[in-house]
Each structure stands twice: as structure tokens, then as C-alpha cells.
Amino acid sequence: MMRMVDVIAKKRDGGKLTAEEIKFFIQGYTRGAIPDYQASSLAMAIYFQDMDDDERADLTMAMVESGDQIDLSEIEGIKVDKHSTGGVGDTTTLVLAPLVAALDIPVAKMSGRGLGHTGGTIDKLEAVEGFHVEISDEEFVRLVNEDKVAVIGQTGNLTPADKKLYALRDVTGTVNSIPLIASSIMSKKIAAGSDAIVLDVKTGAGAFMKTDEEAEKLAHAMVKIGNNVGRRTMAIISDMSQPLGYAIGNALEVKEAIETLRGEGPEDLTELVLTLGSQMVVLGGGAKTLEEAREKLQDVIDNGQALEKFRTFLTNQGGNGDVVDDVTLLPQASYKIEVPARQTGTVSSIVADEIGIASMLLGAGRATKEDVIDLAVGLMLRKKVGDKVEEGESLVTIYANREDVEEVKNKIYDNIEISDAAQAPKLIHTIITE
Numbered sequence: 013m014m015r016m017v018d019v020i021a022k023k024r025d026g027g028k029l030t031a032e033e034i035k036f037f038i039q040g041y042t043r044g045a046i047p048d049y050q051a052s053s054l055a056m057a058i059y060f061q062d063m064d065d066d067e068r069a070d071l072t073m074a075m076v077e078s079g080d081q082i083d084l085s086e087i088e089g090i091k092v093d094k095h096s097t098g099g100v101g102d103t104t105t106l107v108l109a110p111l112v113a114a115l116d117i118p119v120a121k122m123s124g125r126g127l128g129h130t131g132g133t134i135d136k137l138e139a140v141e142g143f144h145v146e147i148s149d150e151e152f153v154r155l156v157n158e159d160k161v162a163v164i165g166q167t168g169n170l171t172p173a174d175k176k177l178y179a180l181r182d183v184t185g186t187v188n189s190i191p192l193i194a195s196s197i198m199s200k201k202i203a204a205g206s207d208a209i210v211l212d213v214k215t216g217a218g219a220f221m222k223t224d225e226e227a228e229k230l231a232h233a234m235v236k237i238g239n240n241v242g243r244r245t246m247a248i249i250s251d252m253s254q255p256l257g258y259a260i261g262n263a264l265e266v267k268e269a270i271e272t273l274r275g276e277g278p279e280d281l282t283e284l285v286l287t288l289g290s291q292m293v294v295l296g297g298g299a300k301t302l303e304e305a306r307e308k309l310q311d312v313i314d315n316g317q318a319l320e321k322f323r324t325f326l327t328n329q330g331g332n333g334d335v336v337d338d339v340t341l342l343p344q345a346s347y348k349i350e351v352p353a354r355q356t357g358t359v360s361s362i363v364a365d366e367i368g369i370a371s372m373l374l375g376a377g378r379a380t381k382e383d384v385i386d387l388a389v390g391l392m393l394r395k396k397v398g399d400k401v402e403e404g405e406s407l408v409t410i411y412a413n414r415e416d417v418e419e420v421k422n423k424i425y426d427n428i429e430i431s432d433a434a435q436a437p438k439l440i441h442t443i444i445t446e
Contacts, residue, residue: 261390
């Protein structure tokens with residue numbers, strides 16, 4: 013008979029756990045037969061001793077099998093999903109879903125509401141009047157088969173082992189472990205039913221992984237897990253030392269997504285979307301090379317098909333598709349308040365996560381699950397790192413529904429630095445294709 017104490021001791025001494033031992037732990041812990049103190053002891057042993065590729069894949073699949081798995085087999089074609097490790101002003105999904113779908117590659121997206129600086133993808137989409145994700149599984153499948161794109165809220169009991177283990181890691185100092193992070197992210201994506209996965213691993217001040225080295229380790233780990241369990245996986249490492257694009261806030265980000273689909277979006281957001289989109293198109297069988305995929309994506313932006321796909325997607329789920337032509341139909345804030353630069357120079361740093369918190373203070377995000385989001389409010393950056401600025405010129409426009417925003421202004425001043433000279437950071441650090 014297997015005993016948890018033996019599994020812990022084996023990993024503590026640097027041994028390799030078998031698939032059976034990993035499954036024994038995950039199943040036992042999920043149903044409450046293995047106590048928290050033994051689970052945290054094993055997590056700490058993994059933290060110090062690491063896991064090899066086989067163990068990581070076995071851990072991921074044991075977590076997938078701990079709960080429901082979404083069956084997307086009725087959707088024709090290769091279902092490609094994208095995951096970002098988070099960030100500020102990350103509007104990519106809103107642009108990528110219709111863009112890739114415009115090339116007839118199915119994008120069946122499950123999204124959460126998200127705590128944090130601004131809402132999750134669903135909150136952002138709900139800034140469009142009438143849009144909703146409460147659709148049946150049958151409707152979801154039908155929409156993806158007919159129009160290649162739909163978004164549904166996370167339903168069912170996906171990866172309960174991950175939820176339980178994540179909460180435990182959070183309070184036992186074992187969050188920052190590559191095998192534990194990688195299996196946590198990949199188990200959710202695999203349980204959600206996709207055939208292929210593209211990962212956007214962020215690095216820098218606004219990211220979970222602060223250095224390139226750490227981000228690369230995590231990306232390689234996730235790509236290997238995906239490929240080892242039969243899901244074609246690629247990744248990129250992208251910069252999150254400053255917010256992505258200019259918009260931070262729900263309606264503001266939808267407006268920016270529409271501009272980007274029109275070919276008039278911020279340079280960094282456009283570049284990120286084309287890089288990730290190219291990987292999705294290759295994995296989805298729509299192009300042989302990343303270069304060919306990128307040309308095809310650029311074509312559907314230039315000829316308007318990407319924007320039309322966004323309209324169809326919004327309309328299909330009850331949203332007012334006219335916002336595509338008239339962004340003033342989105343929720344509007346009552347006050348626009350400029351934050352002028354206090355000196356002349358070059359913007360040398362914008363601390364992404366702190367600027368995200370400034371947006372949350374306005375009501376653009378949730379601090380707790382119960383919070384109600386104000387979809388109209390947020391921030392528009394007027395300058396990015398490397399841009400020149402004159403004293404008195406606007407750094408940021410605050411979109412607010414109250415006049416007193418002193419604490420938001422102070423937060424912005426504390427986290428945007430102006431110096432003599434600075435270079436814009438490189439957006440795409442690495443592309444990982446196997």
C-alpha cells in the first residue's frame with residue numbers, strides 16, 4: 013500500500029516520482045484524504061528538488077483528471093487556445109480571437125472574470141451593450157463551427173486539484189516553483205479542451221517572472237509539458253516592464269482593440285498580436301511558416317475582414333455590433349482629467365503593476381470577488397518609455413466618474429519616471445517553437 017510519507021521522503025531526497033505516486037497524491041489531496049500539512053511538505057520538496065519532464069507531464073495530467081474536462085470534439089478543425097501569464101493593459105485576446113478566426117481557424121475561448129487591475133476578458137467584452145457569455149454548450153459549439161469564434165464563461169469543475177493546491181502554495185511559500193506553476197497553467201488549458209496552445213509568458217516589472225531567465229525556464233517547461241501530452245504548444249516571452257498599448261480599463265481597452273483590428277492600434281499591441289497570432293495560425297494548420305501566417309493576418313486587417321469578424325462575434329452573443337463603427341456607444345466616463353508632466357525629458361520607466369493599481373482605484377478592476385467594476389473608467393497613457401515629453405504636456409488621461417482623483421494622480425506621478433534619456437524596451441524577447 014502506498015503511503016504519502018514515503019512519496020514525500022522520496023522527493024525530498026531527490027528521487028523521481030512515478031506516474032502512480034503523483035496520481036495517488038493528487039487524487040488523495042483533492043478528495044481530502046491527504047492533509048494540507050503533507051501536501052505542503054511535498055510542495056516544498058518539489059520546490060527544492062524540482063521535477064523532470066516526465067514528472068511535470070504526469071503532474072499536469074493528474075490535475076487535468078481531477079475534475080471535468082471540456083469536450084470540444086464536435087468543433088471542426090484544430091482548436092487553438094492562447095494563454096497569457098497576465099499583465100497590465102493586456103488587450104490581446106480581444107484582438108486575437110476575431111483576427112485568427114477571420115482565417116477560418118476555430119477559436120473556442122473560455123475566460124474568467126479575473127481579479128486585478130482591470131477585469132478579465134469577459135468583463136471587457138461586457139462593456140459592449142448586451143454582450144453576454146451565458147450561452148449553452150450546444151450554442152457555443154454551433155457558433156464556433158459557423159463563425160469560428162465564441163467566448164464562454166468558465167463552467168463546471170475544472171482542475172479542482174489545482175485550485176486547492178494553488179491556495180496552499182500561496183500560504184506556504186511555494187508559489188515560485190517552475191514545475192508547480194507550469195502544471196497549474198497547463199492543466200487548466202488542457203482541461204478546457206484545446207488541441208494546441210500558444211503561451212505568452214511575460215517578463216519585467218509588471219510580470220510574475222521578473223527576469224528573462226526565469227520566464228524562459230517557465231516557457232520551456234510549459235511547451236515541453238504540452239508537447240509531451242499530445243498538445244502542440246509554442247510560446248513567446250514578451251515585455252511587461254510597462255503596460256501594453258495605451259488603454260487600461262474595460263471600455264477603453266475595447267476601443268483600443270477595435271482600433272487595432274482596423275490597423276490603427278498601438279505599435280506594441282499590434283506587434284504582440286501578430287506574433288502570437290502567427291503561432292496560432294501555424295498550429296491551427298492555416299500556414300506552413302510563421303512568416304506566411306503573419307502575411308495572412310496582415311491581409312485580413314488590411315481588407316477589413318478581421319474587424320467584420322469582431323462585429324459578427326459581438327452580435328452572435330447579444331452585443332451591439334455597431335460599436336465597431338461608433339466607439340462612443342461604449343460606456344463613457346463623466347470626467348477626463350489630464351496628468352501633466354512636471355519636467356521636460358524622456359520617459360524612462362512606467363511601473364506596469366503600480367499603474368494597473370491606479371486604474372483599479374478608479375473602479376476599473378476588482379480587489380475582491382464581490383466588487384462591482386465600473387466599465388467606463390480607466391487610464392489612457394499619452395507617453396510610453398522612450399518618448400520625449402515637455403513640462404506641462406499630458407502623461408496620462410484619467411477617465412473617472414468622480415472629480416476627486418488625487419490618490420490616483422499621486423500613484424501615477426510616483427510610478428512614471430522622466431530622465432535625460434531612455435530607450436524603449438524590446439517587446440518580444442524570445443520565440444519558442446518546440
